[in-house]
Amino acid sequence: MNVLEKLQTIDRRVLYLLIAAVIAVPLLQRPSRHPRIVFAEVRNAYETLQKVPKNKIVIISCVWGPGTRAENEPQTRAIIRHLLMQGTRFVILSWDQLGSQLTYEDASEISSELGKRYGTDWVHLGYNPGPMYAIIRGLGKSFQEVFKVDRFGKKLRSIPATRNVRDYRDIGAVVEITPSGTVASWIAYFNQPFDVPLIFCPTAVMSAEAYPYLDSGQLDGMLNGVIGAAQYETLIGMENERTYAAAAAWALSCAHIFIIVLIVLGNLGYALSKRSTRRGGGKTIG
Amino acid sequence: MAEWLAAHTKTLSLWCGALATFAIYSVLYAENRFYRLFEHIFIGLSAGFGVYVTWSQVLAPKWWQPMVHKGQWQWIFAAVLGSMFYFMYSKKHAWVSRVIFGLFMGLSAGLMFRDFYEIYFPQMGASMKPIVGNSISWWDSVNAIVFYAILISSMAYFFFSFEHDSPVVQKTAAAGRWFLMIGFGAIFGATVMGRMTLFIGRLNFLVNDWWPTARVAWQYRFFQTAVVLAVIAVLVQGFRALKARSKTFPPSA
Structure with missing residues (x-):
């Protein structure tokens, strides 16, 4: 058995270890350099949030939990940081029990880092069990009647950031951060009827299916997985900071190159072993 | 403590x-x-x-x-309606749960109408792209032509109402199948990227969050002993697993 033939029979556990090693290098080194190329959909998302008037609020709807934290958390953090930096008020709405705690911790950390205050600059509405369509439709008509209290049970009418929010007219944009196909509910019950800008932040698995929505103008921007988050960080002036999103973007590139090399080598070995079988009448592998 | x-x-x-x-x-x-x-x-x-x-x-x-x-006593009705779901566990009174299930099914069916026209009608409208015009550049025209070629051939693949006898329809449908495969390939590539990111997230936790604390803890003899014991336990367990495996699957001659 020659080297190329052996490449077809590598133990999967060896491959797992090699991938872990390839990924670990950028994570250990933590390069500060962010991607200089920014996709049009990421730039559109940034510009949409830049245009939100100061008297309006942004809704950050988080459907994610610990399972997709690696992808959705960098997106959430980048959006929160941008809004706090430009002084746009926002509310976080969580549809996942564990994600509710994680998003609150993220916003608290960034908020204290930038000297912003809970209640004045942002509010967390806690966990909402759904049904999603009913809540989305309702908040467009009466924000205060649907949510009533924040995650600590305090009335939204008594909180400065949400005191004057009546309905869709006071909502400047919606950011949907999700690992599932929930964006359709926002499109059907909020974005289309009330004409409020909608930004979609899916996991990479979901992103390919979202392009028809971008093409039709139903979405105003998109952050595609952790790469989208790294590109967004570039736009908000973090291009020279050592962040997880930047390191993950490099690690992802390394992993992709490694996988492509493995695919090429595996196929090359397969083709050569087939050729030698035809010539010498030897035994095929697998 | x-x-x-x-x-x-x-x-x-x-x-x-x-x-x-x-x-x-x-x-x-x-x-x-x-x-x-x-x-x-x-x-x-x-x-x-x-x-x-x-x-x-x-x-x-x-x-x-x-x-x-x-x-606000009227909230009691929410409990009454909600508890109706649990009657599905009773053979005798399962009909009670069917009432509330029927209500939700009717609601979902009604909502689907709205979903359909709010989600898909704008996409149908957006598919009618102009090929020529005053504000259309030559590159936009090329993009629109490629878009129409893929749209029509992909739709041709799903025309099941008549036989694909004509060579034109056959070739268009075959091209449509290729375009669909490329689309699925893109989705699969994105899936690999997503799964890899989840692994990167965990590895990042181990490398940048946990490892620094582990290095600090290494100076304590108690910790060193615990690590050595854990490694021995893992090795013993691994050796036993391999032994059991070789008994189940004896090496072929």
Whole structure:
């Protein structure tokens, strides 16, 4: 058995270890350099949030939990940081029990880092069990009647950031951060009827299916997985900071190159072993 | 003890996280009890936390307190309607649950109409792209032509109302199948990217969060002993697993 033939029979556990090693290098080194190329959909998302008037609020709807934290958390953090930096008020709405705690911790950390205050600059509405369509439709008509209290049970009418929010007219944009196909509910019950800008932040698995929505103008921007988050960080002036999103973007590139090399080598070995079988009448592998 | 726990919460949570990560990823080597134990711990913890969050952030402030403390007695009807679901466990009274299930099915069917026209009608409209015009550049025209070629050939693949006898329809449908395959390939590539990112997230936790605390802990003899014992336990377990495997699958001659 020659080297190329052996490449077809590598133990999967060896491959797992090699991938872990390839990924670990950028994570250990933590390069500060962010991607200089920014996709049009990421730039559109940034510009949409830049245009939100100061008297309006942004809704950050988080459907994610610990399972997709690696992808959705960098997106959430980048959006929160941008809004706090430009002084746009926002509310976080969580549809996942564990994600509710994680998003609150993220916003608290960034908020204290930038000297912003809970209640004045942002509010967390806690966990909402759904049904999603009913809540989305309702908040467009009466924000205060649907949510009533924040995650600590305090009335939204008594909180400065949400005191004057009546309905869709006071909502400047919606950011949907999700690992599932929930964006359709926002499109059907909020974005289309009330004409409020909608930004979609899916996991990479979901992103390919979202392009028809971008093409039709139903979405105003998109952050595609952790790469989208790294590109967004570039736009908000973090291009020279050592962040997880930047390191993950490099690690992802390394992993992709490694996988492509493995695919090429595996196929090359397969083709050569087939050729030698035809010539010498030897035994095929697998 | 309580003070010590309070002072070391961060370190303990990092160690618990690392232990859980190693346990869950141990399944990549082989199915084992360590993995199963932590899988059950995770399910139990998230279920318990879910009950707490549902009560503290939803039921208590939005249902119980208005009903009991603020005189909004009408909320009792929510409990009546909600409890109807549980009659599905009774053979005799299952019809009660069918009433509420029927209500929700009717609601969902009605909502689908709205979903359809709000989601797909704008996409149909957006598919009618102009090929020529005053504000259309030559590059936009090329893009629009490629778009129409892919749209028509992909739709031709799904024309099942008539036989694909004509060579034109056959070739167009075959091209459509190729375009669909390329689309599925893109989705699969994105899936690999997503799964890889989840792994990167865990590895990032181990490398940048847990490893620095592990290095600090290495200076304590107690910790060194614990690590050595853990490594021996893993090696023994691995050796026993390999032995059991060689008995089940004896090496072929």
